[in-house]
Structure formats: C-alpha cells, structure tokens
Amino acid sequence: MKRLLVSLGGLLILMLLLAAGVVGLNLRGEDPIGQAEPPAVLDAAQVERGRYLALAGNCASCHTERGGAPYAGGHGIPTPFGTVFAGNLTPDEATGLGRWSADHFWRAMRNGRSRDGRLLYPAFPYAHYTLLTREDSDALYAWLRSLPPVTQANKPHELRFPVNTQAALAVWRALFFSPARFEPDPSRDAAWNRGAYLVRGLGHCAACHAERNVLGATTGRFELGGGLMPVQNWYAPSLARADEASVADWPVEDIVALLRDGVSPRGSVLGPMAEVVFRSTQHLSESDLQAMAVYLRSLPQQPLPPAPPASEEGEEPPPPPPSRAVGQRLYEQHCVQCHGERGEGVPDAYPALAGNRTVTMASPANLVRILRHGGYPPATAGNPRPHGMPPYGHLFDDEEMAALATYLRSAWGHQAAPVTALEVYRYR
Template structure:
C-alpha cells in the first residue's frame, strides 16, 4: 500500500513538473503589457505599416472572398480542421480597437491574443516572431488607420483534441520558441535584409518547408520543398537546382520573377501566383534584390543522380517510345502553344523541353495544371499574362497520365512516367 502511495505521489509530481514546464515554455520571453494606450502614429509610420502588410501578405488570409479587406472571416483549412482569420480592422468589439501596441507585438512575437489566449499557428507567428518591434508598431499603426468593420470572428472548427488550449500549449512547448532576428556576422546588410524578409515577414517556409505529423516545420531554414497542406500543390524546394533553386540564375532574373511572376527561366503558378499578385510585385526593388541575394545563398541540395543505363532504363525508354497515345494527345491538345518540339514561345508559352517544373520528382503541380489550368498573376510588369486552359473536363485520368508521361520523357527530358492513380489522388 505504501509503495502504491509513493508511486502515486511520484506520478503526480512528474505531472506537476510537466505542467509547470509547459506553462513556463509558453510564457518565456513575454514582456509585461506596459503601454495601455494606442500608438500616436505618424504618417510615415502608417505608410511604412501599409508596405509591411503587403510584404507579409496579411490581406491574403485576413480577407474573406467578397469581404472587406482585413476584416477577417476567411477559413484556413488545415489537417486538423478549419481556422478562421481574425478581424484586423480597429473595430472595438470585434477587431483590434482595444488592442495596444504591446498586445499587437505579443501576438506577432509570442503568438498570444488580446485576452491571453494562445493563437493557432495557422496565423504564422512562428515566422512573425522574427519581426522587429519597430515594424510591429508600424503594422499596428497602419491597421489602426483602417475604417473599422464590425464583423465578429467565426469560431474555429477544429477536431478534438486540437481545439483545446491545453493541446496547443503542449504543441508550442515542443515546437515554438520566440525568436528575435539577429544580423548574421560576416554577411552583408543586403543578405541580412533578405533573410529577415524570407524567414520573417514573407514566411516563405510556411509553404516551402516540410512539416511533421503535428504540423510543425522541420527544415524551416532549408526551404527544401513540401506539399502545401489541404491544397495539394507542391511548393518546390528553393535550395535545389532540380526544383526551384535560383543559385545559378542571374540576380536580376530572380527579382523579375518576384516582381512580375515571369522570367526567362521560369514563371509562377498556383499559390505562388497569388503571393506575387498580392505581395511581392508591390515590394521595392531593393527588398526584392535582398530576397534574391538570400535565396541564392541557400546551401544547395545534391543534384539527383540520373538513372544508370542498363536493361531497366532501356525498357523504360522503349515504353516511353511506345506511348503513342500520349504523343497523339500532346499533338492534338498541346503542340499549338508549346510547339511540336516542346520549345514553347518566349514570353508567352513556356517551354516543356528541359523545364524543371516538368521533370522534378513531384508530379502534383503538373496534374493540377492540366486538370484545372495554369494562370500566372496579372502584374504591372506583365499585365496580360498568357494562361493555360483546364482540361480536366475533357481528359480522363488515364489520358492525363499518358500525356504527362510523354512530356516528361520527350525532347531529352528524363523523368519517370505519371500513373493514373497519381492523377486521381
């Protein structure tokens, strides 16, 4: 009996220690809320905040389709349920009207709301924690300058146990550490600015870095590519020449891609087109250059080895050569724009021969583009982009697989075939 009592006390002690550790980890680096009045903002600060809001693409999540900008209500689907974006207008009852600069800073840096509740990381505070207090105050000043909109935030629709503050506290204790962006010694001011924009405000790794089963990111600094949760698009690796790495590009071409959505060596589609449209096309040339400098400096992943020659590769080549249905589909559906030789039309239709977006290991984006169409963003530098119409209503899964398999092996491309199962997934 005594042993059971001792064991029970020990278990309770361990539970208490674990709870204390979780509580401490969720309160670390939090400053007291000392400023209790709204910021007396200057015009320059409001203008700076408006620019930073574009850099962070804040309206992209905090504006519901057909709704008022920044008034919230948009549902962000996650593997754990739906999180609804909050109202960022200065309405006193449903928005930020009662928030002080300290409350706003705490939300960005520590992931905690006005009333102390822990925020779900669908709001990317694991990235925004790097934002400086000066930039936080500028963002706050801009949002306070907006017209207030009375729109109560919708309650989140998360499954148990993800809908509990306790589960979120444990997640944060395991995976979130408030971080101040520090200049890296030995790097230029331009590189450090690019790092701040890419890793902080731009939160690029929210899409371009992999996540574990609990939604935490494991290679935030590597930007090694990942499937975007609930969207099925693959955000290609930014540290790999075979995917979306730009280490070998001319710097100005990287700037052009971020500014206009298209460049001589590639164009953006899908979710990245929205990022360019809403965010990066509006950034200053100096900031785009800084981002390009940082992206070009990423340590590069090894280039995948080509398949060794032999009976297996010969059989694969023969199978591709016999893919007459894929070739006929290409000739009938694709050749008018992309050319019989797969070279496309410069400035209009991208080449398919030697295109790494065609040959990279993941076929998810290819399938989505063929089924749903592909449309670069309309930007000031490319106001009338050429798009690709959808074929999902005309082609079967087997036909989509056939034509993509042909494209991935024609004109010197060397990529594995696409299966009908991949198209159906």
C-alpha cells in the same frame, strides 16, 4: 496498497512537472504588457511604413474574405486538422483590434498570444513573424489602426479534438515554437541581411517551402527545402535544389523580375505563388526585391539524387510505359499548338516544356494540378496581360491525365518517373 499509492503519487508529480514545463516554455521570451490603451494620434510616416509591411507580409490574403471588407477577417484557412478562420484586424472595439495596444500586438507577432492571453494557432505564422523588429511591429499596428473599423464577429475555428483545445496547442508550442529575434550576420552585407529578414520573417516563405511533420510543424534539413502544401496539394519546390526551384545560378535581375512581374527569362509563377506575387511581392521596392534575390541565391544547395544507371552495352532498353502513346496523342491534339512539337514553347507567351523543372521534378503534383486546373500567371504592372493555360480536367479522365503527364516527363530527353492514375487522383 502503499506501493500503488507511491506510484500514483510519483506519476502525479511527473505530470505536474511536465505541465509546469509546458507552461514555462509557453511563457518564455514574453515582454510585460505596459501601455494599456491604443494611441490617440497616429504618425503618418509610421502608418505608411506599416502599409508597405502589410503588403510584404501578404496579410490581406488571409485576413480579407472574398467580397468582404479589407482586413475584416472571416477567411477560412484549411488545415489537416480542420479550418482556422482569420481574425478581424480592423480597429473595431467589439470585434477587431480596437482595444489592443501596441504591446498586445507585439506579443501576438512575437509570441503568438492574443490580447486576452489565449494561444494563437500557427496558421497565423507567428513562428516566422517572431523575427520582426519592434519597430516593424509597431508600424504594422499603426497601419491597422488607420483602417476603417468594421464590425464583424470572428468565426470560431472548426478543429477536431484535441487540436481544438488550448492544452494541446500549448504542448505543440512547447515542442515546436520558440520566440526569436532576427540577428544580422556580421559576415554578410546589408543587402543579404535585409533579404534574410524579409524571406525568413515577414515573407514567411518557409510556411510553404518547407516540409511538415504529422503534427504540422515545419521541418527538414535544408532551409526552404520544399514540401507538399497540406490540403492544397501543391508542391512548394525546394529553393535549394537545382532540379526544383533553386535560383543559385540565376542573375539577380531575373529573380527580381520573377518576384515583381511573375515572369522572367528563366521561368514564371503559377498556383499559390502567383497569388503571392499578385498580392505581395510585385508591390515591394526594387531594393527589397534585390535583397531577397541576393539571399535566395546564397542558400546552401541540397545534393542532387544520383542519375539512373546507364544500360549495359547491347542491353535492350526497357519498353516504354503502355500509356506513353496515349499521352503523345493527347499532346499532339491539345498542346502542340502552343508548346511546339519539341516542347520549345513561344518566348514571352507559352513556356517551354522541354527542360522545364515543373515537368521533371520528382513530385508530379504541380504538373497534375496545372493540367487539370489550368495555369495562370498573375497580372502585374510588368506583365498586365499574362497568357494563361486552360484546364483539361473536364476533358481527360485520370488515366488520360496520367498518360499525358507521363509523356511530358519522358519526351525531349526527360527521364522523370511515370505518373500513375492513383497519383492524379491524389493530387487533383
């Protein structure tokens, strides 16, 4: 009996030590809350700077419900653990940020903690915003204070147990979140450091362009190494792989055009990235776009996978997949008019499919989603009337969609793996 009590006591002490460790890790790096009241007068220059930063961070995309008041929240963000609803950022005292001080807002951005001390879910990307400077946080706060207040209660999150508990969130943060500050690299120039600050911090590009583990935390050896976006089933391609979305060999002006206009001589954006360009990057200054381009060009590159082994001399090549003939027929019936017999496309109108990285990269997720749901570049000042591709999900079943995707991935010298009907079902 005594031995049992000693064991239970030891276990209790261990649990208390672990709990204390989790609490301590969740409090690290927090500044004390000083100013308790919002400012009575806003500085116009600071407000304008905050407006620009809100565009750079694409804040409206989550915090504005379709048809709703700007920044009044209510938009549901689906996750593998349930739905997180974005909060009301207008200065309404009852339901928004009306009672928040600049210190409260800084703590939310840097430490992921609400005004009342609650831990925030990382669907709000404070794991990236933690790199922001205090000056930029204060400017964002001033901009949000300048908005018309909207009384709209925040919706409770719809998350499964135990993810819906503060205790589980505290453990997650202890494992995967650490507040940080952006430290400029003295060996790099000002443009590179500005680009790193925007890409890593306010732009939170790794929120999409990084792998996630089973607990939803970003991971991966390479920065912006690509990953499947949970629930959405779009693949955010690696910006560090030449066969996916690396821009290391692109001229800076082509990268700027892609971020500003959604199209460039080297490619165009579709899917979730089209929304990022539409709502955010097209509004950035030329100098900031160039800085982001400089930084993205400098990313360390992932090694390419080995090429498939060549056939021995005299060896018969493997027979084509049975679905390839069906895919070729579908291409000739529905695609050749725009994309050409050799997949060459039409400049400034329809993209070439021959050599297109979306067609050939290892994950067929984006190709399947574009074939099924269509593809639409954003309307921007530099490309106000983009050419879009209609959806074919209502015309083709999963077998036909797989056949067409397989044909595209094997035509014109492509050597990408075939696509199965099961993969089409998975990504649709």
